[in-house]
Amino acid sequence: MFPVMKPMIPSDATSKALSNADSAREDLSLHDEILTRLRDHIVEGNIPDGSRVPERQLCEMLKISRTPLREALKVLASEGLVELLPNRGARVKQLSEHDLGELFDVMGGLEGLAGRLACERITDAEIAEIERLHYEMYGFYLHRDMHGYFHVNQLIHQKIVEASRNATLQSSYANLAGRIRRIRYSANFARKRERWGEAMREHETILDALRRRAGSELSDILFAHLRNKRTAAVEHLAAGAVAAPEPV
Amino acid sequence: MFPVMKPMIPSDATSKALSNADSAREDLSLHDEILTRLRDHIVEGNIPDGSRVPERQLCEMLKISRTPLREALKVLASEGLVELLPNRGARVKQLSEHDLGELFDVMGGLEGLAGRLACERITDAEIAEIERLHYEMYGFYLHRDMHGYFHVNQLIHQKIVEASRNATLQSSYANLAGRIRRIRYSANFARKRERWGEAMREHETILDALRRRAGSELSDILFAHLRNKRTAAVEHLAAGAVAAPEPV
DNA sequence: GCCCGATAAATCGAATGCAATATGGCCTAA
DNA sequence: TTAGGCCATATTGCATTCGATTTATCGGGC
Known part of the structure; x- marks a missing residue:
């Protein structure tokens, strides 16, 4: 019944075929x-x-x-x-609406923290990079290119978290992000046109606060931003988007 | 080499007493x-x-x-x-100064988040309870009873986290708290008299913001509060307090 | 015809066994 | 005397095996 199942694997430790780059160095x-x-x-x-x-x-x-x-x-x-x-x-684990709401709030708290810390440590070059991404995202917004928009959006949030220079924060964040990513809302969050514009405006204020390195303010904005994402996501879930386990 | 290390704890399986409800039923x-x-x-x-x-x-x-x-x-x-x-x-795992600093910052972010959420959800009764603890703690402060002070201090922070009504947040918080608790600074944080008074004043503002349910403000205060704890702790670590692995 | 209990199969959780690697001591040589 | 290499031992990592619990199937009773 297990035709192959060679118990041997004779020194072929590489059969796992680590294609990942991070494994190459060590x-x-x-x-x-x-x-x-x-x-x-x-x-x-x-x-x-x-x-x-x-x-x-x-x-x-x-x-x-x-x-x-x-x-x-x-x-x-x-x-x-x-x-x-x-x-x-x-x-x-199946995430309930409640779980999802909790997750978004914690993500919001962590992103807010990341923003606060980023304001203390971010370099001008990093801000410039985020600005660049921001305008790139704005371009996608204007062209109604949702896919491109979300990709760059993710990147911006990622950059902020990285700018916190806090590995502990980053790993906690990655953990929670993984739980959410399992339900691939990402592509659906802002289907609603009005929410999209709102999100874009929020990003304007994010960038503004970051430029001024207003940590406390940025923390508030990011939390509120995630709260709005949360609302959209939970409504989306309530609408039964995930009822079907199969990929759409 | 492990002189005491009583391996017994005979069948006391219940000693852990998971306070969590979801495990209670089974x-x-x-x-x-x-x-x-x-x-x-x-x-x-x-x-x-x-x-x-x-x-x-x-x-x-x-x-x-x-x-x-x-x-x-x-x-x-x-x-x-x-x-x-x-x-x-x-x-x-041995925590470096850097690790400890990161941990405190993330704890600060999570406590700030907890405070923010607590302001949305906390009941008057819960606030009254925290007030009671606060004045109890103030009593310990006046009597210079450090042990009592820290115990109640922990309790207050715990109450705030619980008032967030966010289980995900609570478990993340517990995880980080565990890593820190391993180095038992707790009893040493505020050895410095001036820091003690400062912490007490910070707690006044915490309670005040909580009473007014000023979430954003409380978030800032709690983060700053933990930042100060962090500074004290890292200085303490730098002073070599943890060099000796044995309990003091 | 439907429901319920008993037995069989499958699956889970833990213990043991085996190959591979690291650790420590000893011997040899410079 | 000391540095370096070799061998014996201990320990790790994984596979296999064994007992325990659950799940599925079948037969009997209502």
Whole structure:
């Protein structure tokens, strides 16, 4: 039944085929690899919401035995991506409206913090880069290019978080972002035209506060910005956008 | 080498007392137990900073085999309490000054967020309770009872975080708090008299903003408050307070 | 015909075993 | 005497195995 399943793998440690660049520079632990792959697999939505996570199947997919897989699942559970039911295995955690709202608020708090810290540390060059992105985004807005808009939008928020120069913050942020990304609202947030314009105006004030390095003010703006995103997202969820587990 | 290290704690599985409601309805998963025990063991400082964590030894201490222990270690690594060296086991993660500074900033951001959210949701009764604690703390301050002061201080901050009514925020906060608590500054933060008075004044403004439910303002105050704590803590660390791994 | 209980299969959680790697001590040589 | 290499031991990482619990299937009772 397991035709291949060669237990040997004779020194072919590279069979994992780390295509990732960050692993190239160092012998990035063999099994963080598994963790990353499994996390990506889930975040990308390859497993339906709330469904059982078949250990056996994933084992042969990843070419490993159950032990390291289960270790990875435990970690993902602690990250909030899956939940472990006693004696009933792991399920992909389904985010309720309430959960999503909480997540957005915490993201808002962290982005606000990032903005505050960024104002203390950001360089003129970094601000110039964000300005450039901002105008690029504005261009996409004018051309109603939603895809381009969202891409640059993500980039701007990312730049602000990076400018905080706080690795702890960045990893916490990445963790929460992963949980949200699983439900790929991103492409749907601002479907409503009026919300889009509002978001664009908010970004104007973000850039303005950043230029003036007004940390406290920027913190407020970013939190409010995420609050509005939250409202749009939760309304979107309530409208049943995620009812269908299959990709649209 | 671990002179005391009582491995017993006989069947006292309930000692963890997960205050969380979602776990109450069921017989709290068999091995979250292990995770909690191991985490407490490390947070309480029973293992020297940066020292190897011999799996074997912990196994017999916890009366389990290596498999669940290793799962727990992986989770603790993802929480940032330990670090896993490939083929060289787990070490208790040693926090640098820089790490500590980052942690305090993120804690400050989260507490600020908690304050902001609390202002939206807190009840008069909860505010009254915090007021009561505040005056109790003030009493300890006047009597120079540092122990009592810190206890109530912790309680106040905890109450604010709880009043945010955001479980995601609370768990993130608890995670970071755990990392810091490992270095038990808590009893040493405000050794300096002038800082103590300053902190007390800050708490006055916290309570004031909370009464007025001025979320944005409270957010600023709490962040600044933690920033000051941070400064005191990092200076304390720089003074070599943690050089000795043994409890003071 | 439908529901319920019992048995069989499958799955989960933990323990053990085995190969690979690191650690420490010892010996040899300069 | 000291530095460097080699071997024995211990420890890690993963696979496999074993017991326990759950889930599915089947037969009997109402």
